[in-house]
Amino acid sequence: MPILHAIQHELGCVPREVVPPVAHALNISRAEVAGVISFYHDFRSTPPGRHVIKVCRAEACQSMGADALVAHAKQSLGIDFHETRDDGAVTLEPVFCLGNCALAPSITIDGCMHGRVTPQRFDDLVQARVKS
Numbered sequence: 001m002p003i004l005h006a007i008q009h010e011l012g013c014v015p016r017e018v019v020p021p022v023a024h025a026l027n028i029s030r031a032e033v034a035g036v037i038s039f040y041h042d043f044r045s046t047p048p049g050r051h052v053i054k055v056c057r058a059e060a061c062q063s064m065g066a067d068a069l070v071a072h073a074k075q076s077l078g079i080d081f082h083e084t085r086d087d088g089a090v091t092l093e094p095v096f097c098l099g100n101c102a103l104a105p106s107i108t109i110d111g112c113m114h115g116r117v118t119p120q121r122f123d124d125l126v127q128a129r130v131k132s
Contacts, residue, residue, distance in 0.1 A: 001040075003022060003025075003045060004022070004033075004036065004037065007022075008042075008043060009011075010112025011047075012015065012048060013043075013044045013046055013047045013048070014037050014043050014044065014045060015045065016045055017111075019033045019034055019037070029032060036115070041093070041095075046084070046092040048084060049088050049089050049091040050088060050089050050090070050130075051089060051090050052091045052093060052108075052110060052111075053068060053073065053077075053090060053091070053092050053093070053107060053108070053109050053126070054094070054095040054108045055070055055073055055092070055094060055095065055105075055107050056095055056096070056097060056105060056106045056107065057070070057094045057095065057096050057097075058097040058101070060101035060104045061101070061104040061105040061106055062105075063104070064104035064105050066105035068106070069105050069107075069117060069119060069122060070094075072119035072122060073092060073122055074092065076119075076122065076123060076126070077090055077126075079091075079092050080092070081093060081094045090130055097110070098113060100110070100113055100115050102115075107122070108130045109125060109130070111124070112129075
């Protein structure tokens, strides 16, 4: 996993073409490497948008309205989880606990935490942070 994290840190993703050399270097099958990439949500096979929005899906956030926030975010951005807008500006990702439970529901935009996010606040944050 540290190798895959390093590749993603350097390239922004773990492209499919790196799977064979990584598998060879670690003396494991290509399927094992590909399985790790597809299993862990933090790894991506394609580059993210210029801005990454992560919405917490853990129980505390769900109990405080995250499902409505998720529906709004998807509709507002015009994308689903693990997708990037056609203009390349935004990628939307689910995350299972941001550790900000007391201020649920929470999101991050480019790693910056925001709590008590309503649909209106989501729109304000996106407008302020994401300039397409």
